[in-house]
Amino acid sequence: MALSVDEKYNLISRNLQEVLGEDKIKSILKERDLKVYWGTATTGKPHVAYFVPMSKIADFLRSGTEVTILFADLHAYLDNMKAPWELLELRVQYYEHSIKAMLKSIGVPLDKLKFVKGTNYQLSKEYTLDVYRLSSVITEHDAKKAGAEVVKQVEHPLLSGLLYPGLQALDEEYLKVDAQFGGIDQRKIFTFAEKYLPQLGYQKRAHLMNPMVPGLTGAKMSSSEDESKIDLLDTPAAVKKKLKKAFCEPGNIENNGILSFTKHVIFPLFGSGEKFLIKRDEANGGDIVHENYESLEKAFAEGNIHPGDLKAAVETYINRLLEPIRKEFEKPELKKLIEKAYPVPGKQKVVANSSDDIIPSRLDIRVGKIVEVSRHPDADALYIEKIDLGEEHPRTIVSGLVNFVPIEKMENRMVVVLCNLKPAKMRGVESKGMVLCASRDEPKEVEPLIPPQNAVVGERIFVENYEDGTPDDVLNPKKKIWEKLQVDLKTNSDCVAHWQGNKLIIKSGDLIKSETMAGAPIK
Numbered sequence: 001m002a003l004s005v006d007e008k009y010n011l012i013s014r015n016l017q018e019v020l021g022e023d024k025i026k027s028i029l030k031e032r033d034l035k036v037y038w039g040t041a042t043t044g045k046p047h048v049a050y051f052v053p054m055s056k057i058a059d060f061l062r063s064g065t066e067v068t069i070l071f072a073d074l075h076a077y078l079d080n081m082k083a084p085w086e087l088l089e090l091r092v093q094y095y096e097h098s099i100k101a102m103l104k105s106i107g108v109p110l111d112k113l114k115f116v117k118g119t120n121y122q123l124s125k126e127y128t129l130d131v132y133r134l135s136s137v138i139t140e141h142d143a144k145k146a147g148a149e150v151v152k153q154v155e156h157p158l159l160s161g162l163l164y165p166g167l168q169a170l171d172e173e174y175l176k177v178d179a180q181f182g183g184i185d186q187r188k189i190f191t192f193a194e195k196y197l198p199q200l201g202y203q204k205r206a207h208l209m210n211p212m213v214p215g216l217t218g219a220k221m222s223s224s225e226d227e228s229k230i231d232l233l234d235t236p237a238a239v240k241k242k243l244k245k246a247f248c249e250p251g252n253i254e255n256n257g258i259l260s261f262t263k264h265v266i267f268p269l270f271g272s273g274e275k276f277l278i279k280r281d282e283a284n285g286g287d288i289v290h291e292n293y294e295s296l297e298k299a300f301a302e303g304n305i306h307p308g309d310l311k312a313a314v315e316t317y318i319n320r321l322l323e324p325i326r327k328e329f330e331k332p333e334l335k336k337l338i339e340k341a342y343p344v345p346g347k348q349k350v351v352a353n354s355s356d357d358i359i360p361s362r363l364d365i366r367v368g369k370i371v372e373v374s375r376h377p378d379a380d381a382l383y384i385e386k387i388d389l390g391e392e393h394p395r396t397i398v399s400g401l402v403n404f405v406p407i408e409k410m411e412n413r414m415v416v417v418l419c420n421l422k423p424a425k426m427r428g429v430e431s432k433g434m435v436l437c438a439s440r441d442e443p444k445e446v447e448p449l450i451p452p453q454n455a456v457v458g459e460r461i462f463v464e465n466y467e468d469g470t471p472d473d474v475l476n477p478k479k480k481i482w483e484k485l486q487v488d489l490k491t492n493s494d495c496v497a498h499w500q501g502n503k504l505i506i507k508s509g510d511l512i513k514s515e516t517m518a519g520a521p522i523k
Contacts, residue, residue, distance in 0.1 A: 003063065005029045011063040015264055017184045020194070021206025028178055036060055036208065038181045039070035039171060042091040045342060046098045047229040051265045051321060052213050056181065058108050059268065068114045068175050071095055074122045075167060078160040090341035092117055097334060098232055101325040106269050121174050122167065130200065134166045137199050146192035169193035172205045179206035213264055214257040230318065232325050243315050248307040253297055258314055266317045267293045278305065278313040358484045360499050361469020364420035365461040367451045367506065373410040375402065379427040383410060387417060390458015398431035404446040416449040416461060416512055422477050438491050438514035439523045447517045449497055452510035461512060464502040489522040497522055
């Protein structure tokens with residue numbers, strides 16, 4: 001039976017956080033089916049949170065919507081060049097196999113979908129000319145603001161990151177769609193597209209936005225944060241282990257990745273009459289069934305469902321979704337593809353640097369001890385520190401820690417120091433290095449990294465799998481080596497410092513950590 005306009009729109013919009021252009025969508029639906037695209041940059045491996053957009057794509061298809069999935073390989077390259085071209089080509093293949101396997105797992109017929117690789121049209125003469133046209137009307141402020149939630153932000157952004165929002169806007173025109181679908185973190189790019197596409201003579205599109213689903217740690221689920229996500233090929237044992245550690249505080253429905261997954265994936269994929277089953281021992285009240293998400297959330301909020309029981313139920317549903325994908329990737333050719341697209345870092349340690357390698361072994365990071373500290377006479381927020389780094393004389397380093405660490409806690413403190421920055425004057429005092437800290441902007445929090453207790457003053461700190469490289473004598477500020485590496489330095493959910501998942505360690509293998517700040521950038 002044909003769906004009415006309202007029924008189609010309800011399928012298209014359900015569980016979304018926001019829709020821009022509702023009237024436009026309904027107007028199109030009165031004439032024909034909608035055309036939508038969803039894009040994904042082919043960088044880290046797709047994980048279980050990809051079922052959130054896949055679930056919505058299933059809704060779109062049920063409504064009769066024509067869906068294009070864009071593998072944004074050029075966008076991935078421009079996002080701080082996370083991978084070279086040869087790897088990106090392999091990752092496009094991996095993404096296509098993964099997403100097809102996911103859609104088959106949830107019963108979506110692939111003949112209703114179109115898959116497009118970005119570079120199939122983004123390197124054409126017409127598209128390139130439109131990039132130049134767009135660059136003639138976009139301000140630097142608008143480009144930076146549009147990418148703020150998507151492109152990693154640094155003090156001196158690369159031009160590639162500023163181009164990113166414009167390319168995504170042009171994709172709407174070149175894919176000939178009526179609407180773009182994405183997460184709410186894309187909102188600034190979507191409004192940017194609505195502003196600038198008409199200036200090129202192209203029509204303004206509608207935009208459909210999913211909420212951001214928390215990861216297992218309670219923060220955003222991230223491909224680079226292993227503890228926060230379940231990989232599509234994780235074994236049942238790995239799924240159980242990660243769910244066991246997942247944040248799921250009794251009665252807490254905020255930032256609860258377990259509940260969010262049930263809302264945005266499990267319930268929308270249920271067939272007619274299917275219900276959410278939580279199995280329990282008779283001694284604990286026996287099995288319980290929920291017909292809709294609202295009743296499940298209410299029961300959890302009221303303490304009538306134990307987090308362990310909820311996790312066990314979600315574990316069953318996740319494994320049901322993942323099993324067909326695991327079987328698909330048992331094929332020898334796909335196993336080989338994974339090895340090539342995502343080589344294990346430990347199998348290809350970098351022995352030496354070339355002048356063009358932007359790798360962490362170029363950083364001279366060492367254990368230091370503050371032997372003297374005073375307030376900067378001309379800057380209220382700055383300390384002047386004398387730091388023993390195992391050299392003949394302590395180094396003078398200026399740090400903006402006055403508002404975050406009392407002076408008495410700075411004295412004789414062990415710290416982590418980046419030693420090969422070009423010396424810079426800070427309010428008249430030359431600073432010869434940087435004390436590395438976990439840092440957040442909102443609210444503003446700064447916490448110096450902590451070397452392990454057995455660390456020796458002056459010893460080198462390495463990034464795992466990059467132990468054999470040679471640090472630069474001085475990092476060339478014009479080449480932005482520190483800035484390019486810093487965007488991937490952060491703490492994980494256990495407060496351990498890492499770069500792209502490779503932990504910061506001393507020679508003994510002991511870890512560099514932050515005292516309390518998890519999931520924070522390191523600056």
